Amino acid sequence: MKLSRTLALTDIVLRAHVLNPLWWPRDKRRAHRCAVATVAIPRYLARYVPAPGTIAEQAAVKNDANENVFVFWGYNPMPDLVKACMRSAEKNLTQKVLLLDEKTLFDYIDLPGVIMDKFRAGKIAVAHFLDICRVELLHNHGGFWLDSTGFVTSPIPQYIVDQDFFVFMAGDNVGSPYSFIQNCFIRGRKGAYLLEAWRAVIHNFWTHEPREFDYFMHQLMFKALVENDPVAAKYFEKMPHIDQDPTHALWWKIANEPFSQELFDKYTSGAFFQKTAYKSPWAKNPIPGSVADVMINKMNK
Numbered sequence: 001m002k003l004s005r006t007l008a009l010t011d012i013v014l015r016a017h018v019l020n021p022l023w024w025p026r027d028k029r030r031a032h033r034c035a036v037a038t039v040a041i042p043r044y045l046a047r048y049v050p051a052p053g054t055i056a057e058q059a060a061v062k063n064d065a066n067e068n069v070f071v072f073w074g075y076n077p078m079p080d081l082v083k084a085c086m087r088s089a090e091k092n093l094t095q096k097v098l099l100l101d102e103k104t105l106f107d108y109i110d111l112p113g114v115i116m117d118k119f120r121a122g123k124i125a126v127a128h129f130l131d132i133c134r135v136e137l138l139h140n141h142g143g144f145w146l147d148s149t150g151f152v153t154s155p156i157p158q159y160i161v162d163q164d165f166f167v168f169m170a171g172d173n174v175g176s177p178y179s180f181i182q183n184c185f186i187r188g189r190k191g192a193y194l195l196e197a198w199r200a201v202i203h204n205f206w207t208h209e210p211r212e213f214d215y216f217m218h219q220l221m222f223k224a225l226v227e228n229d230p231v232a233a234k235y236f237e238k239m240p241h242i243d244q245d246p247t248h249a250l251w252w253k254i255a256n257e258p259f260s261q262e263l264f265d266k267y268t269s270g271a272f273f274q275k276t277a278y279k280s281p282w283a284k285n286p287i288p289g290s291v292a293d294v295m296i297n298k299m300n301k
Contacts, residue, residue, distance in 0.1 A: 005209070008044040012036060038178040041214050042224040048204035049228045055197045057231055060142075060164040060189035067143035069095045069156075072130060074102035080296050081149070081276055081283040087300040088152040092272075095144065095156070109136040115206045123211050131218035132206065134186060135199050142190030150184060150273040151251075151295060157272060163239060164192040170219070171243030179216035180223040182244040184275055194235050198222050246270030255282050255292040264291060 003011065016036035020029050069089065073082055089097045100108065115132065118124045124132075134145040144156065160166050166187040170179045188195040201221040205213075214220060226236040250267040251274055257263065268274055276295075277283060286293035 002047055003044065005044075005213070008040070009213070012040045015040070034176065034178040037176075037214070038180070038223075041178075041217065041220045042180075042227060044213065045201070045205065045217065045221050045224040046228045048201050048208070048221065049225050050197060050200045050204070052229070052231075055193065055200055055231075057193055058191055060192040062189060063142060064161060067095055068098045068141065069093055069144040069146050070098050070100060070108075070134070070137045070141075071146050071148050072100045072105060072133070073148045074100070074105070075126065079278040079283065081278045081292075084296045084299065085149055085151045085276065088273075089146065089150070091300045092152045092154055093156065099148075105133060109133060109140055111136060112203065112207070115203070118206065118210075124206065125212065127215075128212055128218065131183065132202055134183065135188075135195065135202060135218075138186060138188035138195055139190070139199050142188060145183075145186040145188075146273065147184035147275070149276045149278055150247075151276050152273045153268045154272045156187075159240065160187050163187055164189045165194040165235065166239055167222075168244040168247060169241050171245050173243075173245050174248045176216060179219045181219045182247070183219055183222075185247070185273065192235075194222075194225075194232055194239070197225055197229060197232050201225050244275075247273060248275050250274045250291070251276045251280070255280075255295075256287055256290050258289055259291045259294040264294075 016033045020032050022029075024032070071086065071089065073086075078086075086097070086099060098108075111132065115124070119129050137143075138145060146152075168182040168185065170177050170181055198221065201224065202218060205217070205221060226232045247270075249270055250264075254263060254267055255276075282290070282292045283296070286296055
């Protein structure tokens with residue numbers, strides 16, 4: 001039986017929060033919330049997975065030499081950290097980096113009117129709207145998506161470039177493990193089945209739902225897809241499953257430490273980019289001589 005939106009949300013709140021004793025240790029309470037969310041939310045979102053055979057299984061377009069890395073910044077002045085991330089991407093990536101804003105974005109995508117109407121009415125938050133847009137960009141053009149807060153230290157590895165579709169897995173040690181995948185970096189060739197089917201789930205959801213269901217719902221739509229579509233499951237199994245942990249090794253651990261090249265190289269050696277956060281205090285006012293200070297004010301200039 002499919003629960004209504006209200007009943008599904010009530011069920012999640014009851015089991016994840018009410019039936020989560022306050023006397024449990026913090027880590028145990030967090031694990032309990034994740035255990036509920038990782039099952040209950042994709043189960044609800046499964047209603048938006050397209051019926052079998054709806055999405056055509058076709059060869060993805062291989063046009064690697066002409067692909068772009070799409071980055072977005074708009075709506076607010078660009079912080080110094082984001083400027084530093086852009087410089088790092090332009091220096092280290094072999095692909096052309098296209099920085100889009102709230103005006104140029106629509107030179108590359110054209111979303112359904114129902115989605116645009118909900119966004120303009122404030123029913124879709126900016127963060128979730130950009131979740132929609134990143135998949136739409138890759139659907140239209142192929143290539144790569146990188147969040148504007150990704151600090152790049154080396155080219156995209158060839159094994160990722162060679163994939164029709166790739167995302168890092170959420171892992172167990174960073175952020176909210178129930179999110180299943182990370183979507184701050186996406187590799188998607190035009191026509192790739194996982195990309196097209198994920199886009200269909202996203203469009204189905206936002207056509208029928210009045211607002212968000214969970215902060216990580218776009219990631220969890222992908223989980224619902226690979227759990228309920230045998231073709232998606234087949235392609236997902238072939239995709240390298242690599243945890244996001246190495247992409248989060250630096251900013252929250254050593255950003256305030258005194259900079260040394262050896263230290264920086266050690267913490268960035270496991271991934272080609274590091275996720276940062278422009279709202280963190282050390283992004284706005286970095287300690288002089290710290291890793292954050294050097295990244296923002298000295299590197300790639």
